[in-house]
Amino acid sequence: METLRILGTGSFVPPKILTNNDLVDMGLDTSDEWIFKRTGVRERRMADPGVNTSDLGFEAASSALEMAQLTPDDIDLIILATITPDTCCPSAANWLQAKLNAPRAITFDISAACSGFIFGLNVAEQYLKNRTCRHVLVVAAEVMTRTLNWKDRTTCILWGDGAGAAVLALDTQGPEILSTHIHTDGANGQDLLLPGGGSKTTPISHASVDKGLHHLNMIEASLSFRVAVRYFMDSIKEAADSNGVDIADIAWFVPHQANIRMFQYISKSMGILFEKFYMTVSRYGNISSASCAIALDEAVRDGSIQPGDLVCLPVFGGGLTWGSALIRW
16 A cells, blocks of 8 residues: 655755854854853854755755656655745745756745744645645755844854755655644744744835844743743654654654754653754754754665664744654655
């Protein structure tokens, strides 16, 4: 019987590295030790001027298609998860479709912040299971460094740029997505937001820029930490319970790469070996929707994930949004 499968994964990060010491050299009141102790970040990647979200997505998508042994013409649907699209109109997915030369594909963006990749998998699942599409390309891509106030050390130290992708189909072979779970809490959406650029602040004005409305804003860090930890743990439990799986039997947890301290706390609280968390945050920082997708691809390609492994992908992001996927590799 055909079930939901991953045929290929891919990822891409820009070559430019921005280290913690580089931020200090830029005049930020911080240090490598201060940043690493609080976040686990040593460096992040930064897209060059003129390189946009769809460009990063193109590289990740091309890699995923190559692993899947498919061509762009095989793709029926492209879902691009992002909060930093090339343009408000058309969507970043449209730009990506043109760059891939995938004229058969229907395309659209989804916006679920750091949970975007799992939301994309969930949406793809619906199209595949109702037989509307045969092959779906899910891409998560962000250029977060263009949303930052480089004088605000509470936010600019966290974020980086990059893209991850997966090709999905109903098939009898390949890693099987056992379930996906998504949730939102719009009432608390103000806790992590990018207020500028929408209908509340258009047309863009000198006043909106001067007020910092076009920079990413976060609530008080300790509150954000507690909320995120709760939803990460809930998402792990939901994935395990929905499939009758003992959490101890999950080989890998490939989370949204928010903050290493969160997963040290979750590891201790849930009795999960910290070595089971596949972390890229020290090298890439937080790449919003793309973090989980990039980490998954790297874990596959470096051999960490082996056939038969149970893999859980828990995520949490602004919106508020959270969720998880459980995969049998």
